[in-house]
Amino acid sequence: xxxxxxxxxxxxxxxxxxxxxxxxxxxxxxxxxxxxxxxxxxxxxxxxxxxxxxxxxxxxxxxxxxxxxxxxxxxxxxxxxxxxxxxxxxxxxxxxxxxxxxxxxxxxxxxxxxxxxxxxxxxxxxxxxxxxxxxxxxxxxxxxxxxxxxxxxxxxxxxxxxxxxxxxxxxxxxxxxxxxxxxxxx
Amino acid sequence: xxxxxxxxxxxxxxxxxxxxxxxxxxxxxxxxxxxxxxxxxxxxxxxxxxxxxxxxxxxxxxxxxxxxxxxxxxxxxxxxxxxxxxxxxxxxxxxxxxxxxxxxxxxxxxxxxxxxxxxxxxxxxxxxxxxxxxxxxxxxxxxxxxxxxxxxxxxxxxxxxxxxxxxxxxxxxxxxxxxxxxxxxxxxxxxxxxxxxxxxxxxxxxxxxxxxxxxxxxxxxxxxxxxxxxxxxxxxxxx
Numbered sequence: 001x002x003x004x005x006x007x008x009x010x011x012x013x014x015x016x017x018x019x020x021x022x023x024x025x026x027x028x029x030x031x032x033x034x035x036x037x038x039x040x041x042x043x044x045x046x047x048x049x050x051x052x053x054x055x056x057x058x059x060x061x062x063x064x065x066x067x068x069x070x071x072x073x074x075x076x077x078x079x080x081x082x083x084x085x086x087x088x089x090x091x092x093x094x095x096x097x098x099x100x101x102x103x104x105x106x107x108x109x110x111x112x113x114x115x116x117x118x119x120x121x122x123x124x125x126x127x128x129x130x131x132x133x134x135x136x137x138x139x140x141x142x143x144x145x146x147x148x149x150x151x152x153x154x155x156x157x158x159x160x161x162x163x164x165x166x167x168x169x170x171x172x173x174x175x176x177x178x179x180x181x182x183x184x185x186x
Numbered sequence: 187x188x189x190x191x192x193x194x195x196x197x198x199x200x201x202x203x204x205x206x207x208x209x210x211x212x213x214x215x216x217x218x219x220x221x222x223x224x225x226x227x228x229x230x231x232x233x234x235x236x237x238x239x240x241x242x243x244x245x246x247x248x249x250x251x252x253x254x255x256x257x258x259x260x261x262x263x264x265x266x267x268x269x270x271x272x273x274x275x276x277x278x279x280x281x282x283x284x285x286x287x288x289x290x291x292x293x294x295x296x297x298x299x300x301x302x303x304x305x306x307x308x309x310x311x312x313x314x315x316x317x318x319x320x321x322x323x324x325x326x327x328x329x330x331x332x333x334x335x336x337x338x339x340x341x342x343x344x345x346x347x348x349x350x351x352x353x354x355x356x357x358x359x360x361x362x363x364x365x366x367x368x369x370x371x372x373x374x375x376x377x378x379x380x381x382x383x384x385x386x387x388x389x390x391x392x393x394x395x396x397x398x399x400x401x402x403x404x405x406x407x408x409x410x411x412x413x414x415x416x417x418x419x420x421x422x423x424x425x
Contacts, residue, residue, distance in 0.1 A: 025266050032259060040254040041243035054258050055310065065266050078231070081238035085203065105210035107203045116232045123242030130240050144204030145237045151204045163192065170198030170230070177233040 013076035021068040028065055036061070038077065039084045041123065045146050046088035056088050075115040082107040085145070092148045104150050118180045129179040137172030140165050190222075197223050201230040202237075261317070268324050319388060322346065331422050338401050338422045345395035347403065348388045349420070352381035355405050362410045364418070365393050366400040373402060378410040398424055 013034070019027030039060050044053035060083055063070070071079055086106045093103060130138055143154045155165045193216060199205050200213040217224050243253045322328055328341040336349035347363055355361060360380060364373040374393075381387045391401070402418040 025263070028266055029263060032262065036254060036259065037243040037245060038239060038241075040258075041241040042238050044243070045241035050254075054254055055313075057254055057258060058262055058313075061262050062265065065269075075235070077239075078235040081235055082203075085238065101206055103206070104204050105207040114228070115235065116228070118232050118236055121236055121239050123239055123244065126236045126240040126242075129236070141202065141237060144199065144202045145234065146241065149204070150206045151199045152206070154204065163187070163195065166192075166195035166199045167187075169202055169204070170195050170226075173198055173202065173230045173233040173237075176236060177229065180233070180236055 014073060017064075017068055017071050017076065020065065028061075031064070032061055035077070035080055037123070039080065042081060042084045042146075043088045046085065046148060047091055052091055053088075056084065056091060060084050060087055070109070075117050077117075077121070078115045079109060082109045089148050102150065102153065103148060104144075118177075121180070126180070129176055132179060133172050133175055137168045137175065140169050141172045141176075144169060193220075193223060194226050197226050198230055201227055201234050203234070264324075265317075265320060268320060315390075318344075319346070319390065323348075323388075331424055333420050333422045335420060338424065340395040340424070343394040343396060345391045345393060345398065345401070346388055347391065347401060349381070349386070349403070351385045352387055353385070354381065358408055359405050360408050360410065361387070361403055362406040362414075363389060363391055364402040364404065364414060365391065365398050366402070367393075367397055368399045370399070373400075373414065375410055375412055376401075378406065378408075395424075400424055 013031065016027045016031050020031065036057060040053055040057045043056035043060075044050065047053050047056065060080070063083070064080075070083075086109065089103065089106070093100070130142075133141070139158060140151075140154050143149060143157065144151065147154070149157075151162060151165050151169070155162045158165065160168075193213075196205070196209065196213050197217070200210055205213065213223075217227060322341040322344055323339060323346075325341055328339050331338040331340075335351065336347065339346045339348060352361070360378045362378045363376040365376050366373045376391050376393060377389050379387060379389045400421060400423045402414070402421040404414045404416050404418040406415055
């Protein structure tokens, strides 16, 4: 049932995006209601500033409204998370004195993500699953995703060799994926 | 660890978005030719989306600390629905608001040469200005003075000239706005501007709206003139 429900949600988002392409403001509002907590929460985690996170949220949703064709199908939540993270990192760059080369590359957003959707993905459930990971795996994953730093910087901060950091990221992501089972291909 | 195991680890760091650009392109190149690494990438991708979800704001409004202000939704939906009503009713004042939004976007995209921090603060200022313009054009209490080819809109002390179907001025020329203060005998120079490719223009004049008796527009040499050098293409009385 949960798998079907998730597949339904994924399909819904794609259908809503079709209506947004046709200029349907009600469909856009439904998307906002469903996904604004993901967009705002992610931006807030990266930027640690409510005003800046709201700016990113507004920019992301207005971009969806103005240029819905940027979403080329696939898993909408995965695409949205990438768009949001890229935008939030732009804001981090803008207020940073770090060299451009110290920032991770933007995540690709211009192709359909044939990503497997995990059933029942919500904040509380994932936070629980992440909390189950050993800290030495969780820490580099969280730093890597939210910190706006490259693996070199993660290695420096944690004080581990680069290779070890990458291995821990991989092991941790695999473990997280297993913990969140119930995956279904869409 | 074999070199290929190292590549699999790099694929994980890439999936997480933690590689600098040059290493990311190496992984992308490798993924094209390596089925094993592509399988690993597909396996890890959903976990990365899950990590994003771990930051999702709480659904419970009682713990509002992690949530965006409800005003944010109001702001976004106002803009979205404003554009829809413009498209449906094709009322010129709503079209001007959309033109202002496009103009602001065009300005933002044009700012690539500035430093990133400069760009961000400029973007913020642009967005604020754009929101103000849209609000003014949508507001029922704005005063409108239509003329052939556009309208002058006043709200409080803010004053805009909105025009449509404007041809590009001849090379070396620009449009210039002129203002006539109440009781004055001669016009004073105001903003110079160019139409958007669509032929639409929304210009905010810096003068306080209530101090003015009339507004005019003429074509002038680049940089503007101190007195009109050509017959105005529009003269609008605000009385």
